[in-house]
Amino acid sequence: MHLIKKTDTQKQKYMLIGGSIGVVLLLLFVSYTKVKPTIKDLGVASTKIKKGKVIAPDVAKYQEEYKNLEVRIEELKQEIENSRTRLFWKKDISVFLEKLTYIAEALSVDFISIKPSLEPSPVMSEWAGEDQSAVMVKSSVNIKMRTGYKELIDFLGRIESSDKYLRIDEINIVSNTKDMLKRDITISLSLFSAE
Numbered sequence: 001m002h003l004i005k006k007t008d009t010q011k012q013k014y015m016l017i018g019g020s021i022g023v024v025l026l027l028l029f030v031s032y033t034k035v036k037p038t039i040k041d042l043g044v045a046s047t048k049i050k051k052g053k054v055i056a057p058d059v060a061k062y063q064e065e066y067k068n069l070e071v072r073i074e075e076l077k078q079e080i081e082n083s084r085t086r087l088f089w090k091k092d093i094s095v096f097l098e099k100l101t102y103i104a105e106a107l108s109v110d111f112i113s114i115k116p117s118l119e120p121s122p123v124m125s126e127w128a129g130e131d132q133s134a135v136m137v138k139s140s141v142n143i144k145m146r147t148g149y150k151e152l153i154d155f156l157g158r159i160e161s162s163d164k165y166l167r168i169d170e171i172n173i174v175s176n177t178k179d180m181l182k183r184d185i186t187i188s189l190s191l192f193s194a195e
Helices: 002-055 059-086 088-108 149-160
Strands: 110-116 120-125 134-147 167-176 183-193
Touching: 088 110, 088 134, 088 149, 134 149, 149 167, 149 183
Parallel strands: none
Antiparallel strands: 110 134, 120 134, 134 183, 167 183
């Protein structure tokens, strides 16, 4: 009998432990189902906070970028102004022709003719939208002259170092049959001017 009582006591202990474990598991399940939406909401809020840190503006950084942009804008304004002074204005073209004559005299270049084009062509901006307004005007000047190679190189160097926008489009050099040291030269220049 003693053996039977002992077995019943062990059985009761196991049942008590099993019941306690069952109650604890039931409480955990109920707690989990009640707390699960809150945990999910906390996870979503945590993600939003992390994104907010990335999205939220860093005021000091933006202020520094703004100052850098203001400096760059001033630099671009200065570049535009410098470029504008390098364009020929209609009155400058006659001044350029006078300088050209002065250079030729200093280098002993003999001009045969200087012919500016009568119809300047507009130069369109590559960024122009639908309005297609001209940025500047290109005028051609054809020069025929007679000189030696050294004088020609000095002449071209002075033209290229001009403080105005111009371009040498074409040079044609032909031997002069009357003077072995001289060449007949035809130069096509493009002068860029403001409208």
